[in-house]
Amino acid sequence: MRSFAVRRGASARRARPILLALIAAAIAVTSPSAQARSPGGGGGAGQAPTAPAPGGDELRERAGEPAGGPAEAPRPGVAQGLNVGPAEFSSWLSGSPEAARFAGAREALAAMAERAAGAGVPLGAIMLRVREAAAKRVDPETLVAALELDLARWIELAALLRGTGWPPTAQAPEFFVAAGAALRNGLDAASLSELMSWSIRAKAAPERVGAAMIAAAGLVPALGRSGAARAALALAASRLRPGEFDAAAASLVSASARGARAAELIAALEDVLGRRGTLRDLERRVGRP
Amino acid sequence: MKGYEPGGLGPEGRSTEGPDPEVEAVAELFPRDRAAAERSVEAAMAAVGGARPTRRPGTMRARIPRWAPALAAAALVAVVSSLLTVAIGRGGDTVMVRFVLAAPEARSVSLAADFTGWDAESVRLSKNPRSGEWEVTIPLRKGQGYFYNFIIDGETWVVDPAAPRALDDGLGGRASYLSL
Numbered sequence: 001m002r003s004f005a006v007r008r009g010a011s012a013r014r015a016r017p018i019l020l021a022l023i024a025a026a027i028a029v030t031s032p033s034a035q036a037r038s039p040g041g042g043g044g045a046g047q048a049p050t051a052p053a054p055g056g057d058e059l060r061e062r063a064g065e066p067a068g069g070p071a072e073a074p075r076p077g078v079a080q081g082l083n084v085g086p087a088e089f090s091s092w093l094s095g096s097p098e099a100a101r102f103a104g105a106r107e108a109l110a111a112m113a114e115r116a117a118g119a120g121v122p123l124g125a126i127m128l129r130v131r132e133a134a135a136k137r138v139d140p141e142t143l144v145a146a147l148e149l150d151l152a153r154w155i156e157l158a159a160l161l162r163g164t165g166w167p168p169t170a171q172a173p174e175f176f177v178a179a180g181a182a183l184r185n186g187l188d189a190a191s192l193s194e195l196m197s198w199s200i201r202a203k204a205a206p207e208r209v210g211a212a213m214i215a216a217a218g219l220v221p222a223l224g225r226s227g228a229a230r231a232a233l234a235l236a237a238s239r240l241r242p243g244e245f246d247a248a249a250a251s252l253v254s255a256s257a258r259g260a261r262a263a264e265l266i267a268a269l270e271d272v273l274g275r276r277g278t279l280r281d282l283e284r285r286v287g288r289p
Numbered sequence: 290m291k292g293y294e295p296g297g298l299g300p301e302g303r304s305t306e307g308p309d310p311e312v313e314a315v316a317e318l319f320p321r322d323r324a325a326a327e328r329s330v331e332a333a334m335a336a337v338g339g340a341r342p343t344r345r346p347g348t349m350r351a352r353i354p355r356w357a358p359a360l361a362a363a364a365l366v367a368v369v370s371s372l373l374t375v376a377i378g379r380g381g382d383t384v385m386v387r388f389v390l391a392a393p394e395a396r397s398v399s400l401a402a403d404f405t406g407w408d409a410e411s412v413r414l415s416k417n418p419r420s421g422e423w424e425v426t427i428p429l430r431k432g433q434g435y436f437y438n439f440i441i442d443g444e445t446w447v448v449d450p451a452a453p454r455a456l457d458d459g460l461g462g463r464a465s466y467l468s469l
């Protein structure tokens with residue numbers, strides 16, 4: 001019995017590190033999930049009662065189980081059948097519930113689709129805008145007017161990208177919608193040639209470039225259109241995550257409000273981000289919002 | 290220890306010498322035959338309340354094979370690596386985003402977004418009984434931006450007051466924008 005007890009004690013001592021390793025592994029496994037809930041920049045809304053928002057930049061990603069909603073949000077694009085040719089678009093226009101809402105504008109939409117296809121604008125971008133308009137119960141005249149403006153901007157943008165293979169077909173509809181929003185909210189396509197050239201050369205992620213453009217659109221009042229376009233390039237080419245773009249732009253807007261000149265801010269942004277600096281480096285340089 | 294008779298508790302062996310007085314003295318104190326020894330053990334175990342040994346004490350072994358720790362380590366590595374792979378797959382490229390709207394008078398709040406195909410019905414917020422706020426948590430992919438609106442009582446489209454950006458949607462309203 002003594003021998004057995006001694007041996008059992010020895011095996012327990014051997015097993016202890018293994019048990020500790022298993023516990024550590026369990027902690028390590030749960031940690032990434034928790035981290036996945038907390039990083040990123042900016043987000044939804046309001047404050048959860050039990051899990052305060054991390055950081056000071058209005059982060060809205062928090063731990064907690066879904067209070068409702070789908071288990072997995074579908075990704076726009078491929079999952080929603082946005083990569084369509086003219087024939088499929090025509091079929092969608094005549095048969096889908098959302099397009100049926102705009103039956104009176106069908107000819108105008110078909111004509112716009114034809115112009116879009118000829119210019120290299122993805123027809124999925126039009127589909128996304130029609131879906132949005134249908135959900136928002138916009139009248140057909142408003143939709144057509146809005147799409148005419150979008151299409152003019154998209155055609156100008158498509159001219160910078162034609163024949164380059166960028167953005168990839170799968171991501172093109174969402175990129176054009178994001179770029180269209182940035183152009184509608186301040187940027188102009190004429191200032192974007194450098195950003196588009198870089199995106200093509202670098203084979204940049206279209207989602208990232210679109211997010212940089214939208215963040216930069218908010219800088220137009222502070223930096224002007226050409227300055228904002230340079231900011232978009234600096235952001236897109238930086239090491240910042242897209243979730244940090246808005247915080248970076250906010251720090252520039254804040255510095256501008258404190259009296260900093262546009263040229264100084266652009267130089268600071270390009271210098272810090274060009275040296276692979278972080279958001280904190282930028283905030284140290286120009287001040288926190 | 291020489292001089293023990295075969296069948297005693299000690300190792301088997303037969304002494305060729307005459308009786309040793311010391312051994313004889315010890316033999317007076319301890320039983321020398323198997324039956325007596327087993328009775329003695331039973332009596333001792335009963336006295337301490339322990340379990341009666343089911344095997345001869347000299348054969349009791351609980352050996353841990355030398356390869357067991359290596360096998361355990363290999364199993365640990367396999368388990369940990371597979372669990373980490375699952376964790377990275379689940380949490381590496383998505384982030385849980387909680388959307389919250391303070392609308393105490395609302396009867397219902399839903400979320401419409403480009404990631405729902407602007408379906409105004411698919412994502413409904415639940416009212417938090419403690420805070421009174423409407424909320425929903427959705428996994429979204431990192432590295433891209435999302436347009437969305439809240440819809441109060443199925444009719445009123447509003448932007449998220451806490452969103453980093455609200456953009457002109459070109460359709461006569463505004464849309465919130467969130468990048469991750």
